[in-house]
Amino acid sequence: EIVMTQSPATLSVSPGERATLSCRASQSVRTNLAWYQQKPGQAPRLLIYGASTRATGIPARFSGSGSGTEFTLTISSLQSEDFAVYYCQQYNNWPLTFGGGTKVEIK
Amino acid sequence: QVQLVESGGGVVQPGESLRLSCAASGFTFSTYAIHWVRQAPGKGLEWVAFIRSDGSIRQYADSVKGRFTISRDNSQNTLSLHMNSLRVEDTAMYYCAKDLGAEWLMLDYWGQGTLVTVSS
Numbered sequence: 097e098i099v100m101t102q103s104p105a106t107l108s109v110s111p112g113e114r115a116t117l118s119c120r121a122s123q124s125v126r127t128n129l130a131w132y133q134q135k136p137g138q139a140p141r142l143l144i145y146g147a148s149t150r151a152t153g154i155p156a157r158f159s160g161s162g163s164g165t166e167f168t169l170t171i172s173s174l175q176s177e178d179f180a181v182y183y184c185q186q187y188n189n190w191p192l193t194f195g196g197g198t199k200v201e202i203k
Numbered sequence: 204q205v206q207l208v209e210s211g212g213g214v215v216q217p218g219e220s221l222r223l224s225c226a227a228s229g230f231t232f233s234t235y236a237i238h239w240v241r242q243a244p245g246k247g248l249e250w251v252a253f254i255r256s257d258g259s260i261r262q263y264a265d266s267v268k269g270r271f272t273i274s275r276d277n278s279q280n281t282l283s284l285h286m287n288s289l290r291v292e293d294t295a296m297y298y299c300a301k302d303l304g305a306e307w308l309m310l311d312y313w314g315q316g317t318l319v320t321v322s323s
Binding site: 097128130132134138139140141142145151152183185187190191192193194195196197 | 300
């Protein structure tokens with residue numbers, strides 16, 4: 097099983113600032129990586145797939161990069177609605193696996 | 204618009220069974236794979252099961268293999284998860300989630316979930 101490790105566990109950021117979230121895979125997943133956003137009491141929402149392709153309707157301030165074992169989700173200028181938990185997910189191998197999540201909170 | 208509505212959750216004792224359902228609408232159900240993903244209270248996401256658009260391929264997490272069975276009825280636009288020999292550690296919100304394609308393995312629409320509690 098591929099283990100996905102996200103860091104940091106919590107990120108404190110002021111509105112308007114840039115946020116950089118990391119995700120590391122225990123072995124190469126090529127670019128078969130997705131990012132999701134989850135707000136309290138809500139289902140997750142797909143943000144990015146293919147490591148860098150934004151899903152339909154996702155604002156341009158969200159961007160993804162990386163390949164192999166190291167990936168980054170960047171939110172260029174945090175808006176109030178972006179404070180949430182973010183998960184990465186690999187889909188290169190079965191079973192599909194998620195990272196433990198990064199909580200982005202207001203500083 | 205795409206809608207996924209889960210049902211069937213509840214409180215059961217360890218060792219008992221439960222059947223979850225997911226009713227889909229707003230898209231051509233038979234064209235897309237569907238997944239079950241769960242989230243224990245206060246914890247992260249855990250992928251549980253996958254079924255291909257035509258039902259020909261199913262995959263399971265090791266933690267549920269042999270106990271859970273995923274199935275679909277493309278004529279009724281419904282998905283099911285039969286859960287047997289439930290354990291305390293199966294307690295979670297269970298989401299059905301639509302795949303981006305027939306077997307793309309990214310989850311682009313999610314239901315609101317149904318809560319399963321396994322407790323004695």
